[in-house]
Amino acid sequence: MLISDYDISEFIREDVPYIDLTTKLLGIENKYGKMTFATREDTVLSGVEEVLKIFEKLDVKCNSFLPSGTFLEKDKVFIEAEGAVGCLHMAWRVSLSILEYFSGIATRTKVMVDKAKKVNPNINIVTTRKTFPGTKKLSIKSIIAGGAWPHRLGLSETILIFQQHVNFVGGYEELAKIIPKIKAVAFEKKVTVEVENMEDAILMAKAGVDTLQTDKLSVEQLTEVVEKVRSINPDIGITAAGGINVNNVEAYAATGVDGIATTSLYFGKPSDISVKIELGQ
Amino acid sequence: MLISDYDISEFIREDVPYIDLTTKLLGIENKYGKMTFATREDTVLSGVEEVLKIFEKLDVKCNSFLPSGTFLEKDKVFIEAEGAVGCLHMAWRVSLSILEYFSGIATRTKVMVDKAKKVNPNINIVTTRKTFPGTKKLSIKSIIAGGAWPHRLGLSETILIFQQHVNFVGGYEELAKIIPKIKAVAFEKKVTVEVENMEDAILMAKAGVDTLQTDKLSVEQLTEVVEKVRSINPDIGITAAGGINVNNVEAYAATGVDGIATTSLYFGKPSDISVKIELGQ
Amino acid sequence: MLISDYDISEFIREDVPYIDLTTKLLGIENKYGKMTFATREDTVLSGVEEVLKIFEKLDVKCNSFLPSGTFLEKDKVFIEAEGAVGCLHMAWRVSLSILEYFSGIATRTKVMVDKAKKVNPNINIVTTRKTFPGTKKLSIKSIIAGGAWPHRLGLSETILIFQQHVNFVGGYEELAKIIPKIKAVAFEKKVTVEVENMEDAILMAKAGVDTLQTDKLSVEQLTEVVEKVRSINPDIGITAAGGINVNNVEAYAATGVDGIATTSLYFGKPSDISVKIELGQ
Amino acid sequence: MLISDYDISEFIREDVPYIDLTTKLLGIENKYGKMTFATREDTVLSGVEEVLKIFEKLDVKCNSFLPSGTFLEKDKVFIEAEGAVGCLHMAWRVSLSILEYFSGIATRTKVMVDKAKKVNPNINIVTTRKTFPGTKKLSIKSIIAGGAWPHRLGLSETILIFQQHVNFVGGYEELAKIIPKIKAVAFEKKVTVEVENMEDAILMAKAGVDTLQTDKLSVEQLTEVVEKVRSINPDIGITAAGGINVNNVEAYAATGVDGIATTSLYFGKPSDISVKIELGQ
Amino acid sequence: MLISDYDISEFIREDVPYIDLTTKLLGIENKYGKMTFATREDTVLSGVEEVLKIFEKLDVKCNSFLPSGTFLEKDKVFIEAEGAVGCLHMAWRVSLSILEYFSGIATRTKVMVDKAKKVNPNINIVTTRKTFPGTKKLSIKSIIAGGAWPHRLGLSETILIFQQHVNFVGGYEELAKIIPKIKAVAFEKKVTVEVENMEDAILMAKAGVDTLQTDKLSVEQLTEVVEKVRSINPDIGITAAGGINVNNVEAYAATGVDGIATTSLYFGKPSDISVKIELGQ
């Protein structure tokens, strides 16, 4: 799974600005070795294609690999490579970090998606734009690899009206009046408004917004909101956001919303992946 | 706390490649507003100086701020800024993400350092080079802000011999023979070897390595290793690594090692920080 | 009007990789001068903020300016600056090129928007993503400055199904069957399909697509399509595209479509802007 | 025709920052397809080598192509490629934009060169440095592909004295006095002065400038100037500039000048090129 | 003396990727200090403006400075700055390296120019494009600061025919035949040919080349060549190149050539500059 085009070099330079000093001092850099990566737990792979690019830049030859998005149980080898020991050591840790952090995201995503879909097969898990600064491209790739979709990629391409916008139009009542105009201008996009209570949800549904995004409602509150706004507009989209994660996703999925927006997949424990570097022949 | 010089622009572009479409459509971009950031829990700030740079690039005026490294209890305002609403909305989320993710690292660091030092005031918490790919500069800044030190910044400046190196010199016995030569060449640096058991630890201590790094030893095993290798060389440095985190750090600190190396501070829940954007005057 | 954050330096380096050799050879680089920019025809300004950044990098002091988006008749001065002659000459041509090319886009946009709105006040002019490679950020800024909106910014954030996609799902009949599934997954976005004839337009309207994009229909054909698909779904959005430009926009606007998508604004004659560089005091 | 070395990635990222969302949602990204590019009108190709680089970055395999500089009549296929549908769709539009905009430049160049040479086989069409900001490398490549030459690439390597310089040496009379000194220092380059009337042209020719560049003279004025200055110095070079384009180039070429400098080739309608993406086998 | 616009950040990152560890460990980073730079020998300054940019990026305040191009005798202070000790230490060495290496170039240039002009006041010292890879912008600035000019900045803007070109046109005899055609096409530039002996020099002078560049001729040979080719074409330019440096420049200058091209100024001992960092108040 390819994702646009970007420079993998910075990742390498972060870890190895010049050489692997240890390998050079030990005098083993020109020996020839094999490097294998294997899972140590259930894992959805992500970042594999980026590791292949690193191998190419560092003269490491990849003999076999499984692509990002592959689900593996523990103790499965998924990359086999070979090369000069100096090159293998330069590639090792940066590759492992990419695989562990981004497979961690992909794996958490699959777990959350599976839990939610069990309760509500039509639910969509979507992830917010609040990625760890500097990691967005691969984080987006990883949640897609795990079965989620990006909620919005940034500020420039979607219309999502927050309290922080409403403050400048004079409140939700005033906002309601201009929703039709906004919709007419942005006729190719859906207009979404974030609401934190029933009152605003009703107001916005009546004003004709395409999608409601609820923030930090309890499951009970959300259930009522869904019922009420669907009675006003059965075609309205509803996204639940705010504090929803792998632990409470089932209850929220059961409310019948169209989607659940979460940031929680972007952080957490990296996947545990083992690497062996041994004498090749 | 300044950290070298690097380009903050990529962080902005990740979130707002062009404009804040919502603000533009609502026609509020030229109104004037105030933006304040406040803690919602105990927090060690990090990333504040980077946010100031973002403000400068996006024509947001900062009226007051507290520097990275500051410890704050909940509900404390630490940045006050103002500007055109279009600019504030472009700066808001990228600034918040930087503050939340990196203050999260700094705060976790302080918690772990405090716990460890309570048990052993001379202990050092050091962090590995296994940062989330793409975040290294600010991650390093954040662990320093929280009271830890970088263990090694990359492959090019320290000598740390892993099993993956030893495989190519013929095992630990052979390694022991060349340690003196390595030390003579690298006379300005300490030579560190990673060991996983008592036998190798003793072998390496006798060979004269400057620092031992233990991997995944239990507290009991580590206690014995410390006692034994110190009896061989009282000046040897000992770093414990592998599976040590905020939950078990006290027991490991009590073993008397010089330092504890951990990756666990680099990931986890971001700090919870609130932002208000309101009408300014 | 600020647009994200990006590096203006490449524009400078394109024109002046080192110094202005002529100024240096004439020995006038340290004299002090004034530089003024003025319109030579009706112009909607664009690129002014970028020119200010160039001035800052090249030590040119700006005394006054009018922002991007300003409409000016001919012979109006809109930037006054001063500095060492060597600096003024380094800044001159790159600034002028930015102002002329991007104000050209903004001005063409205003002309087309004005013509279309006269006929149909609710029409939206939207511009495609087919910008001159390397100029996208400022081209998007310029069409917004002139009163249009971006149709889609790229491939990653909108759903627009072309013939080139349909070829792989087995034709429009097959596509119709999966539209509901696509809509459910992409519930936060509108699903748009490009059609080239009445038959496919009807098929897609019945299938429930949110927006139709017509390609290269005549005004007569488009009029019929609008009437027909609106009778199927009065809320459907319709964007006309393909060969519509400033010369025929009125007729297309009169068809009652919601928007007209065009690439034609991105190219054409740059605005004519004069620059004087004279002795300052 | 290779042109230096530069990064094609920004062009890709402009159009597809992450993935082709439509292809992904339709579930067709892993199908296999063929993509062909063909002319729809007389075209001088440019940008082909850059498209090949894009294909390489996006895992698209090119089966055949014709190089930049090739002249083709309409309906000629000039690139055939294949790959996964997701990759083809990521590559499609950015490749097409490059080919259309830059072949447009090359084609306009050939038309203008052919017209001028018919009248005056020794004439040279040279293009100014006023390229669309951000497009210089490929614009220069394209005018060369079409048969023109760059007039000057930037400020640092040629000596071209404008009115804006003359203002600081005290007028053309004073400039005449220092021309010999300038020539002695810049002995490896030609010294060119821009003039707008006969008087200054004569003054400069007598002062010994190597090349005169006339600005916005009528054909009649230019004819007189050429005759007069050649009578002063038969070896002087004369470049006509200012308002000369494909429509009036023949008359200007007939004046006997050595070259015609124009900016007009850099902008205008892109070439019309068709793309098909179909099922491969 | 400003030179275009480029990124100084890489210079900083080369030396200080994160922080000054020593300052941090000593706990002195927030103390306040003064930093002064002074010459230790006769020096033509270069790189001062770049150091000011570094100061700005690293929060160091410059109180006074002398610009690039200034000639100073030994023990003259030319930069006084102040700031937090952590910042001063981050800025110190990178600033010093820039000043020492590039002032070294400027100073060597002045010495060579002065020696040559004493013998032949009309001589020009020009420097080749063979700069130390990665240093071109500042190297060019430095030779200009010292009184020389760039011979050619690169391959794209000048015509210099080497033996390595002549090999492909069939030898100098064949080249002579096409010189007129080359001159007609490149009528805005001078055509230069490198020659290594009298025979080719005569051939080329007769063919009408604008400038001859001699390679590795002895002073005696060069004297004869100058006399001979000037008798053929008194206006021809002659540049002597190949092995000319500060030690033999006077003899070569005395031959009456127009210019001497040299690479020797780009390398050699850096200037000796002292830095003090002391307690400020």
Added chain:
Amino acid sequence: MLISDYDISEFIREDVPYIDLTTKLLGIENKYGKMTFATREDTVLSGVEEVLKIFEKLDVKCNSFLPSGTFLEKDKVFIEAEGAVGCLHMAWRVSLSILEYFSGIATRTKVMVDKAKKVNPNINIVTTRKTFPGTKKLSIKSIIAGGAWPHRLGLSETILIFQQHVNFVGGYEELAKIIPKIKAVAFEKKVTVEVENMEDAILMAKAGVDTLQTDKLSVEQLTEVVEKVRSINPDIGITAAGGINVNNVEAYAATGVDGIATTSLYFGKPSDISVKIELGQ
């Protein structure tokens, strides 16, 4: 010998921003040629791998090469390549500059290392971080290729206390008191202090610093210092720095220090390497 990953493109663009104009004007760009590089003196090669990358970017095919670190006597061919003449000319000079400047460093390094080791086989030559700004990656590669090691790569990874630090802790006496604390915190690294006289050397040795760096001591002074401090701590490391170069290295090596730190290898005359470009078949 691979060194991390970095962008070679800037080197190309410095020399050839667009095309080789001369080759294009001569009409020989599509002829096919061979290019060979050969030594003209004893040379340790460096930069060969970077030249291979340049060849790849510029469509030049390398038929054979010898790797960086190879020692060659004069007149040995070490790179043979072929390609279109336009490509060969674009690659020629930038490749040659890389090879000449960086092989110059590698060769000077070998000469100095050999001289020092003859006197003291255990001596280490280490190079400071004072590289020519913009050349660090390849300069470090080159000194390693020649047999030296980097002394410190930058400020962030080593502890080296200069006078400029000591000024802020209250002098060497005060520094002595905090050395134990610094050592405890930085237990994985050696603590080095620069001293300029016997008194401070003794003070620091007694304080327990791991390594002393002497600055600008005469051979006699250094001999006494070595003897004295070794009598205090036989395990202390001693690095001599300040004014040591290839001419006096033997005397300094004979003092028995562990290492000699020098900047002198980074500058000086480039290696003399010849290039032929001839007709291929």
